[in-house]
Amino acid sequence: MELFLQTVGSIYDETRVKILKFINKNGELCVCDIENSFEMIQSRISRHLKILKDGGFLKVERRGTWAYYSIRSPLDEFRLSVLKEIDLLDIEIPKLKKGCAL
């Protein structure tokens, strides 16, 4: 139950739904790219990414100073259906703006 609620809770937020859709569309991205594209402060993005990761939707890979987030694979059937549903949602997601200084 706890795991299920964590999974559900991770998508019970407008920002996280958009981030998930954004990563699903654009593929692997680092935090600063998402931060820049969404024009939200870093701590906020970082927190949401962690929640989506803990919810089982994302994985992280650290390379140097960067943390690259991408859709976890393989996804179980339930999370796949969530992703599919989110993909069908008619919502605006920002254009990808690369944001890292280096």
Place this chain on the structure above:
Amino acid sequence: MELFLQTVGSIYDETRVKILKFINKNGELCVCDIENSFEMIQSRISRHLKILKDGGFLKVERRGTWAYYSIRSPLDEFRLSVLKEIDLLDIEIPKLKKGCAL
């Protein structure tokens, strides 16, 4: 987005997940049956049922003084996958105890 979040929010609660699983297992039930089976006060059950209904999972039919809740049909693919996932959850749900005085 709003509708999606409402749907997701309706299952982001332990009690509601159990109620949904309970109705899915036992079929159409009136509020007092659920109230009695779960041993929760009426206002609490009533509220959760409303949220599950507004989330698109349940329908109500009033017959006399009773309100009978059941799984809405047909369900779209996403809500079906939710129901399936909840059905797979290894959680305890109470035994059905008919609760109406009449």
Place this chain on the structure above:
DNA sequence: TTTATATATCAATATATCTTGATATTTCGC
């Protein structure tokens, strides 16, 4: 019409979650 049963809704409080700004951690290059 009065009373009882079933259900819904409201107000107040308690609890959880989100956002922001500040700070901590990690890694790289000098």
Place this chain on the structure above:
DNA sequence: GCGAAATATCAAGATATATTGATATATAAA
């Protein structure tokens, strides 16, 4: 080692949601 960039975490305030108890509504029976 030191400073800068990228990321993570924490504390405080704001907002949302859950629970309870009280009350409102609706139906049926006497």
